Amino acid sequence: MKVAVVGSGISGAVCASTLAKNGVPVTLFDSARGPGGRMSQRREISEDGKELLFDHGAPYFTVSNPDVLELVREWESVGLVAEWKVNFSSFDCVFNKFVDIQQVGISKKYVGVPGMNSICRALCRQPGVESKFGVGVGRLDWLDEKNLWSVMGLDGQSLGNFEGVVASDKNVVSARFRDVTGKPPPLDLTFAPELAAKLEDIPVNPCFALMLAFAEPLSSVGH
Secondary structure, eight states, X not given: OOEEEEOOBHHHHHHHHHHHHTTOXXXXXXXXXXXXXXXXXXXXXXXXXXXXXXXOSOSOBOOOOHHHHHHHHXXXXXXXXXXXXXXXXXXXXXXXXXXXXXXXXXXXXXXESSSTHHHHHHHTTSTTEEEEEXXXXXEEEEETTTTEEEEEETTSOEEEEESEEEESSGGXXXXXXXXXXXXXXXXXXXXXHHHHHHHHTSOOOOOOOOOOXXXXXXXXXXX
């Protein structure tokens, strides 16, 4: 059995790695230059030549599921993640001070080492995972006569046939895909209206990320 995974964010990367560990060959496709998705890291060079790294997607993550915690502990044992021991709070612009300070230890927060995308990068390099970055999927078709999925690129070229396809986000059926690429979404769900309804119910919340760098370290929150 051979499976295609679309998207190399944390869900796609974990899926690909888990399948590969269980003996299922995986080809992972992502239109981005590298893995990460919402756990991507951006590299910039400041005016004085210093390298700046921004975890501009998810700055950290927490764990509430026991199965996920077991996986995170495995990552922690090999140095992929570490607990982020810092204080968190909100800044009140009216009174010009930090409020609602959350002390270290109330709930564990984890970060990738050295950056958030390190986790996805390592998972996408697992034996049995063939990662193809800079390759966007433009069409997914089920071939009845072969019992296979046909995967096509944005340029119309064949990317191969697979027994299974895993889409790690809604982009394969979302109207947003047309807005970005000018092409219809890769997967036509008219043949599976029940699945279409379930996907429609999955919330997707866009957000803005402000990346700031300071000449000197800021004082610790709450000190």
